[in-house]
Amino acid sequence: MAAGFKTVEPLEYYRRFLKENCRPDGRELGEFRTTTVNIGSISTADGSALVKLGNTTVICGIKAEFAAPPTDAPDKGYVVPNVDLPPLCSSRFRSGPPGEEAQVASQFIADVIENSQIIQKEDLCISTGKLSWVLYCDIICLDYDGNILDACTFALLAALKNVQLPEVTINEETGLAEVNLKKKSYLNIRTNPVATSFAVFDDTLLIVDPTGEEEHLATGTLTVVMDEEGKLCCLHKPGGSGLTGAKLQDCMSRAVTRHKEVKKLMDEVIKSMKPK
């Protein structure tokens, strides 16, 4: 009977739960879904990570290649993110060129990388003006159940921590690059940006980590990306119902706690991996 009501009046069905300050899957309004992360699963990539936020599954693979540095910044490398939402993850996506959702997510990840200065692009330069690294970060969603931005940011961060770049020297005589695959070093990750997404309901209620259905019923979304010092890298609110300054403050405090949770999880995973 509840299933019938849910199909006919999804919003009303949802409101009944919200009145009791909980959600259909049993979570509180400020509770995240179970987060699991698996680092280094793709052996052919230079760095990889798989993140699961409840049912939402996202995998990030990073490949490093050589390129000539940009002419206007000869001492910098490149970081090229790309988010792919294939038809595999949800029935709403069709095969073909990236849809709007994928493009927006790619732009969001590019902004986070740029704003948070997670990697100093100068670290990626091998030889000024001649050779630098380019990191292709491919983020692919395997299962879409809402809150894709949080999962992608987390996957990207975890994968970058996993990347090992070989040492490269430029041979003086031949001018060619010599790659020493035996000597690898990790990237210098300067900050740890963590994204927290909220959905706005009926212009007033804010819930954390919306599932796919909740995103569909929501009147607005908000994503806050914070680093460990409490600095904001990105406040992404693409339209939707209005929010007052006070509500924003609540979101910030939730984002701070989320950052601690994620950092703890990531440190645990990396510690369990390091002796390799």
Next chain:
Amino acid sequence: MEGAMLADAKIRTESGTESGPRVSGCSLRHFACEQNLLSRPDGSASFLQGKQDVHETSPAVSPGDTSVLAGVYGPAEVKVSKEIFNKATLEVILRPKIGLPGVAEKSRERLIRNTCEAVVLGTLHPRTSITVVLQVVSDAGSLLACCLNASCMALVDAGVPMRALFCGVTCALNSDGTLVLDPTAKQEKEARAVLTFALDSVERKLLMSTTKGLYSDAELQQCLAAAQAASQHVFHFYRESLQRRYSKS
């Protein structure tokens, strides 16, 4: 701080002054708006933010101005694949000044579209489409805010029912913590962080926000307060220019 009003609705404000965290006057650049300039779309508007002289009546755009031309078609027929049974389908197309539209434009289109969706009363026109087409004429900083203002004016000109008006305000934070509203392109480049907000006219709530750079929570609240204060002037300008337009005819 408003100067003399002219027939084509220009408000002179202090241009390019840096304001402290508590904005006493208005430090937005001078802005101008023209409506109903295109004959084919149902509504159109051109919004200009920049350093034009007050006494210049021609709408010529100088290199120091940000100008966006918006056209609205709607409510019109919608493709069956895109129709929503109980609401109007909103579409935004943003054309950059140079080059083909890319991923950044798609991202901005999504921001503008979601902002418009929050204010447009789509339920009054179900199974129709409302299309907003924006063309960047010149870019001298605060582009997204200018796009938002132009789309709001164009929607009003088209007579699309809305629950509130909205405006875009850009804030730039310098490395020493000072706030500059409506920054020029140079100020945006040198700033530590650039925040763009869309605020609604009824309660000055935050409809849309997009940011670049690193900043703290306190600075965010500061910028938001400054933007809310500045939006007063923009809404006042909207009201004035619409009053002038409708009182003439």
